[in-house]
Amino acid sequence: MIEIVNVSRDWAxxxxxxxxIHIPADLRYFRQTTAGKVCIMGSTTLESFPRMAxxxxxxxxxxxxxxxxIRPESLAALEADRAAGGSTELFYVRSPEEALEAVRDYPKDDVFVIGGASIYRLFLPYCDTCLVTHNDYPSDGADTFYPDLAASGEWQLTEEGEPQEYEGTTFRFCRYERILP
Ligand SMILES: NC(=O)c1ccc[n+]([C@@H]2O[C@H](COP(=O)([O-])OP(=O)(O)OC[C@H]3O[C@@H](n4cnc5c(N)ncnc54)[C@H](OP(=O)(O)O)[C@@H]3O)[C@@H](O)[C@H]2O)c1
Structure with a gap:
């Protein structure tokens, strides 16, 4: 499984x-990377999406x-997608074990853990790769954080993209691979 996350300063x-911060190029990268794949998320993250869709x-x-x-808005959005011939699927699970069971038959590189903080922490031990978009947007007032992979000693930065800029914020696409189990 692969975690995919956008972190500001202090891994916020x-x-x-x-x-x-919403960085259009990062949202596009997220969309392209996870298109057609499986995404594991917490209920708060689902509710943070536009229309809770x-x-x-x-x-x-x-x-x-x-x-x-379960929010009726999420179910209504799912119904609307189905009515329009879309392929979106939505499953609710009550524990990490149920989630792991639900993804058992998918290739592990097709399963993305997309947040939030509690879900990232729960599934990090099952992941060997993390796709991290680093940005330097000020993290004042942040209340949710990703584990600091660089300080953990368990992860190695294996790819670091060129710096890009969006409205004064510098960001880069990075990849970390697990070096210790
Ligand atoms: N920067 C990024 O890349 C990124 C990505 C995703 C999210 N985020 C941000 O992260 C924040 C949300 O993170 P969060 O940690 O507060 O929420 P979250 O992980 O999205 O969802 C937490 C909820 O998931 C359910 N849950 C968690 N552990 C569970 C378990 N063991 N068994 C059953 N249900 C479980 C619970 O839902 P119930 O209480 O409803 O049962 C819990 O309240 C938001 O600010 C969001 O924007 C950032």
């Missing part, structure tokens, strides 16, 4: 249920402890 990833054209696996909390 979110503030009050939302991303710290599951990701189009992907298998969305959402961790939630009680199916009664």
């Amino acid at each position: 990833i979110g503030k009050r249920g939302q991303l710290l 599951p990701l189009k054209g992907r298998v969305n696996i959402v961790l939630i402890d009680d199916a009664r909390k």
Whole structure:
């Protein structure tokens, strides 16, 4: 499995249920990388999407402890996608074990862990690759963080893209590979 995340300074990833910054090139990269694949996410992350809609054209696996909390907006968006002939799928699971069972038959490189913080931490031990977009946007007030892979000693930076810029924020696409189990 592969984790994919956008981190600001201090490995910050979110503030009050939302991303710290929306970088169009990064959103495009995320969309292209996960198109047609499986995405594991927490319920808060699903609810952070526009209209709470599951990701189009992907298998969305959402961790939630009680199916009664499923938001009608998410179900309505799924129905609308199906009515339009879309291939989006949405499954709710109640534990990491159920999520792992749900993805068992997919090639492991087709399964992406897409957040948020609690889900990244739960599944990191099962991942050998992390696709990290580093940016230097100020992380003031951030309340959710990704583990600092660089400081962990368990991960190696294996690819570091050229710096790019969006409205004064510098970002680069990076790849980390696990070096210690
Ligand atoms: N920068 C990035 O790349 C990126 C990516 C994704 C998300 N984010 C940000 O991260 C933040 C959200 O992260 P988060 O940690 O607060 O929320 P989250 O991980 O998206 O979702 C947390 C929810 O997932 C469910 N859950 C978690 N562990 C579970 C378990 N073991 N069993 C069953 N259900 C479980 C629970 O839902 P219930 O309580 O509903 O049962 C829990 O409240 C937002 O700010 C979002 O924008 C950033």
